[in-house]
Amino acid sequence: MRAMVLDHPRPAEEQPLQARDIPEPTPGPGEIRVRVRVCGVCHTDLHIVQGELPMHKLPVVPGHQVVGVVDALGPDAKGFKEGDRAGVIWLHSTDGSCEYCRRGSENLCVNATFTGYDVDGGYAEAVIVPAAFAYGIPKSFSDENAAPLLCAGVIGYRSLKLSGAAKSDRLGLYGFGASAHIVLQIARHMGCEVYVFTRTPEHKELATRLGAAWVGDAKDRPPHELDAAIVFAPAGLIVLDVLRALRKGGIVALAGITMTPIPEMDYSLIYGERIIRSVANSTRQDARELLELAAQVLVRTEVTPYPLEEANRALSDIKHSRVEGAGVLCIG
Ligand SMILES: [Zn+2]
Numbered sequence: 001m002r003a004m005v006l007d008h009p010r011p012a013e014e015q016p017l018q019a020r021d022i023p024e025p026t027p028g029p030g031e032i033r034v035r036v037r038v039c040g041v042c043h044t045d046l047h048i049v050q051g052e053l054p055m056h057k058l059p060v061v062p063g064h065q066v067v068g069v070v071d072a073l074g075p076d077a078k079g080f081k082e083g084d085r086a087g088v089i090w091l092h093s094t095d096g097s098c099e100y101c102r103r104g105s106e107n108l109c110v111n112a113t114f115t116g117y118d119v120d121g122g123y124a125e126a127v128i129v130p131a132a133f134a135y136g137i138p139k140s141f142s143d144e145n146a147a148p149l150l151c152a153g154v155i156g157y158r159s160l161k162l163s164g165a166a167k168s169d170r171l172g173l174y175g176f177g178a179s180a181h182i183v184l185q186i187a188r189h190m191g192c193e194v195y196v197f198t199r200t201p202e203h204k205e206l207a208t209r210l211g212a213a214w215v216g217d218a219k220d221r222p223p224h225e226l227d228a229a230i231v232f233a234p235a236g237l238i239v240l241d242v243l244r245a246l247r248k249g250g251i252v253a254l255a256g257i258t259m260t261p262i263p264e265m266d267y268s269l270i271y272g273e274r275i276i277r278s279v280a281n282s283t284r285q286d287a288r289e290l291l292e293l294a295a296q297v298l299v300r301t302e303v304t305p306y307p308l309e310e311a312n313r314a315l316s317d318i319k320h321s322r323v324e325g326a327g328v329l330c331i332g
């Protein structure tokens, strides 16, 4: 099967992924094979190909926002049949037995494996996933429009929950890529007023079109203090700007898997019971809730399609904020 393979991490502009034919995988016990139609391109993929995260497996096929069709089932794989549409996300498996799994925080599982990182992912014609970690896709979404929900949507949704934002709250979104443009729609549905901070003129325009109450640069002070904020941009410096805009007792959720160092700060910036917290992975429950909610809210995902062979260009475009909404690879 065709796949985009990472042998050695390097900057996205240097074409780190190589188009190659690799053997088609066979599902083992409890697993299904998904014939990939579309795979979303995530900021985490960029961190992986550029070596900004410790490598778990090389060579590796990245990609963890897969929408496709089940075409083979391993022994005892339950919940899907051949021909069903299925989605694959970042969380590929957990041990189900560590202290975090037992506490209901499987996103923090000490033995978790991740799609496109510990196991080959969706920048390929087929991918293997445990049936228990695959998801049905709501009928109202096309393959292309569903793909960004699977990480951008799911992680954004978890970040929104952890930010504590509630009805009538003022929510700040810092960085306006795939995840933020989905969160904005859900937050508005919840009754939040959304403030978007981004440099990119195209992103400002999309945020306005999707109903942001206010749009500005990260350094700008919004006209009102924020009750909650989510940082999508992987720049630690921004955290200080967010704290300056946040009311006492407000929460800043950091949605990224990695970030440049957060600078030393004056205690007064966080005093007043402001909270900074990170968001790590997601649980299966987060994914189920988000997919249901997205169908209810009628979330509209803006996608920029690329052919599989142009995955390097897609990653480079994301790196330089040249993608409006979400980049997706169209494969099948
Ligand atoms: Zn565990």
Ligand SMILES: [Zn+2]
Binding pocket: 042, 043, 044, 045, 064, 090, 151, 152
């Ligand atoms: Zn992701």
